Amino acid sequence: MSEQPVIDRTAVRWGPRREGAPLLVLLHGYGSDENDLFGLVPFLPDPFTVASLPAPLTAPWPMPGRSWYVIDELERRDPEPVTAAARAVLDWLDDDARDAPRILLLGFSQGASVALQTLRLAPERIDAVVNLAGYAAPGDLPRDPELREARPPVFWGRGTKDDVIPHALVDHTAQWLPDHAELSGRVYPGLTHSVSEEELADVRAFLERRLAEPVEDADGQVGGAPGV
Template identity: 65%
Template sequence: MPEALVLDADAVLWSTDRSAVEGRHLLLLLHGYGADEHDLYPLRQYLPDAFAVASLAAPLAPPWPAPGRSWYPIDGLDGRDSSHVTRAAQAVIAWIDEHAAGAASVGLLGFSQGGAVSLQAMRLDPRRFAYAVNLSGYASPGEMPQDAELAELRPPVFWGRGTKDDVIPEVAVTHTTQWLPEHVELSGRVYPGLTHSVSEQEIADVAAFLDKRLTALDGAGKV
């Protein structure tokens, strides 16, 4: 069995003192392949202030000369093997257990690989995560033991992608288009002309989605 992946806690970028996460709504940012914890962190200025934001660093280094970090390998025929995605998602859950167990809620926002890992983490432990945002990512193929529970809970998921995104294979997009509505409360948008990237309109849509999540979470806490 492969050795478990471990995230570097010292590499995490926090929008607040990490000791102040207790009782806060926590939003985790998971970057894409070849990026690092700095990539998505600037998005925090466009998102609701009520969130404590933690931008995680993926555990692997991609093959030279690719820069940055990766959540799982993409080289070779097994590059999109679900077991790689699952292993990365397990590392995210282990990090939460150690560093953010006291958060009032945990949400996930991932780009590309980070989006795939976000959905996989939600599939591993459906009750742990309040929602997920998947930007230019996909749902990993295959069945997971908790998929039926996920489909019963139907947590909110935002999926955004561009019509000019030529990085994610069409077969993965087709699978995700079918899989998400069967398992989650899906919202999202396809952005004309957008490549494998994030646009201002998409950020605005994500902010609106997160505002709704805050309203629902705070309302649930008052029941």
């Protein structure tokens, strides 16, 4: 059995730390790094504290950047490498985000699959997920029934010209997400395996709705939304 992957804490890129603000964690795609998704921050609502994580694996030569799991697993549809990467994200949250009042995940491609898997492993810790050009890993996890009951908010955006994610995984995600989440999102005509400004406007609206939601404290009392 391979070692559990670990996030390099020294490589995490942070935005301004806003006391009491929700934490938005960015999970980049295959062959990229923690700097990539920071280009999206100007399009997102201000009240978040933002942290962009580096994937734990080095992408195989000659691909630059990093990966969350070996890309071949995408074709084999083996969920365990995605689960291992999600555990690495949870371990990082234990170490560096224990005091965050709310945690939301935004991932692209591989990073989106890891974001959804993290939600599945610890639904009580993740408030919402933004899935950009990603997919839900196949297979069942022990806490999936909790998601089916709780229906946490998930945004899913993908393009009609995205030829990177296999059709079988897109079809699986299209069936799995509505059954386990309060799903919103769009299919963008002509968009490839990328993100458009139109999509980012939809993501911003989705996140603003999450910011406006009341929050329960540890005693189950409802209070105002933090950071607003």
